[in-house]
Amino acid sequence: MNSAEKFNLISFTGKMKILHLSWMAFFITFMVWYNFAPLLQALKESLGLTTEEIKTLLILNVAFTIPARVVIGMLTDKYGPRAVYSALLAICSIPCFMFALADTFIQAAIARFALGCIGAGFVVGIRLVSEWFPHNELGTAEGIYGGWGNFGSAAAAFTLPTVALMFGGDDGWRYAMGVTGLMSLLFSFVFYHNVRDTPKGSTYFRPKNLGAMEVTSTGDFFLLLVMKVPMYAALALLAWKLSPNGVGMLSAFVVNTIYGGLTALYLYDCLHVWKVNKSIFSEPVPEIHRYKFKQVAVLNVLYFATFGSELAVISMLPLFFSETFELTPVVAGMVASAYAFMNLMSRPGGGWLSDKFGRKPTLLILTAGLAIGYFAMGYIDGTWPLWLAVVAAMACSFFVQSGEGAVFAAVPLIKRRMTGQIAGMTGAYGNVGAVVYLTVLSLVDYSTFFLVISATAVLGFVTLLMMEEPSGQIAEVNEDGSVELIDVAKA
Known part of the structure; x- marks a missing residue:
């Protein structure tokens, strides 16, 4: 690890280059994730949406991020931050372009739900930064990565209405959305060609199993199962918000099917946790x-x-x-x-x-x-x-x-x-x-x-x-x- 190298924010070499490219990638993901909040009014008028439909889009924007962060975290540990972040930036530009081209509420809703995945980009940089900085600088480095990257949502709020006005007309908002998608696609290539997972000579440690988190005691096994419940419960809560009792976007049958699916998914998840960790019940770690x-x-x-x-x-x-x-x-x-x-x-x-x-x-x-x-x-x-x-x-x-x-x-x-x-x-x-x-x-x-x-x-x-x-x-x-x-x- 390059711990001897000084922590110099204006440097763009070694570990500092990795930190700067990481927060830039995170900045772009947040800009794409929140690109429609400042353009809601134009979007509402252009597509003829109701206030309830706009609120539904806001909910859908965060829904997919919950499972996506868990999955992207696993993929990062397995395949490395460089490949995963680059792929995420490139692939998520597709639903961004889809949203910019949407003509109906359903098209916008599907694109927005898929775009929730880009909110998982944050997780990738946490692992990448931790590979390059020693423990006594790690908090500061992760804080800069998180804070400056997070500012992408505020940057979207300040710049995108102006970009929409520059293109003008009823479709100005579409061009503004498209610009953020293009930024994401182009930066995926920049990131891939300029980043390494670890400093030279360091090992990138991978988990033994991809399917579920490893734990090292029987008590932790049961605590992990308990801590997974709120993530599924939050998705059930989102489904309830879209049900006839909420905004009425989904029928009672569809919502009940989602509840059943989430229950089945949780049980399947528990089975994976058991498969990965069953050895701790027979031999202590x-x-x-x-x-x-x-x-x-x-x-x-x-x-x-x-x-x-x-x-x-x-x-x-x-x-x-x-x-x-x-x-x-x-x-x-x-x-x-x-x-x-x-x-x-x-x-x-x-x-x-x-x-x-x-x-x-x-x-x-x-x-x-x-x-x-x-x-x-x-x-x-x-x-x-x-x-x-x-x-x-x-x-x-x-x-x-x-x-x-x-x-x-x-x-x-x-x-x-x-x-x-x-x-x-x-x-x-x-x-x-x-x-x-x-x-x-x-x-x-x-x-x-x-x-x-x-x-x-x-x-x-x-x-x-x-x-x-x-x-x-x-x-x-x-x-x-x-x-x-x-x-x-x-x-």
Whole structure:
């Protein structure tokens, strides 16, 4: 590993080149994933969609990302980040072009559902960055990757309406969408030709099995099965939202078929977990090769509260400000964008704090701040000065996004060869959180919505007390059978 090479952000060689290309790839995936949010009005008028159909497209945009993050994580561990990220960028340009050419709601819905897959790109870079940076720089590097890449959604909001106007006419939005698809396709070639999975001389450790996550104790086996339930439950919740009880897009028969399919899929998933891990019931795993799955479970819960709330809040904040303070949509959008802007510094900040002061202490402080921040936002009303409401939202945003950075400062330190799978599951929990919070929002008022997020952050804080600070070394086995020890903390 190039640990001797200095951490220099303006450098474009060695590990810094990998970091820059990784966040650029992530930036493009998020730009494509959220390319239609700023163009909703033009899209609605052009295709003659109802408000309910627009809301349905918003739901479909995040639905496929939940299973996709898990699957892409597994593929990354097996085939390497270079091949997987390049393929994802190229393949996902197809549904992007399909969406740009859609003439009916059904065509748009199918394309949007498929585009949810590009939201899984984040997971690939987590593994790639962890291969190139030592443990004492890893939090900062992952934070920059996550924070700067995440800014793709804000960049889409600022630039795509202008691009649509430049092309002009009723089809301006189609050209703007098409441009993002073209960026994704072209960058897939740039990425493939400029990235290596590991520094020269380093081994890329692969999991023994692709089918399911490995665990190293019987207790962890059952905990893994429990932690898979919310991912399927979130997909069932999405189906319910599309049912006659929700927006009425799907018939009761179709929704019940989806419920049955999800149940069957979960049981099939459990069978795979059993096949991969059945040996632990007959012979214990040697101590040197063990890891604690509870570390993964804790990070899942924290990402549910951090990234889940970010996705939900970003989509409702403009409307919240516009209704609470009687602002025009443009002003409300600009005020709300302050929340997303924090990503540029907050997420790298959370990673840097983790490198400096330890993973667990940093997460405890940030999660406490998160709970207090959302609690305060629950009491914002029209009597507050606007500037104070904006300060409260930005302060809350700092804790949310620093928390995300701190979570992914810990993810690569659990088990190197499974980093993609662990990142995939944790990332999927962020989307599960978004689905749950957006469903809560559709049932309650704004104040209750913020207080519910605050309560889940308190739950995250309690869960966090069970986490152990990463220490010592991770043992991985080379292809020749020799054992390599990878540092995860200062000796």
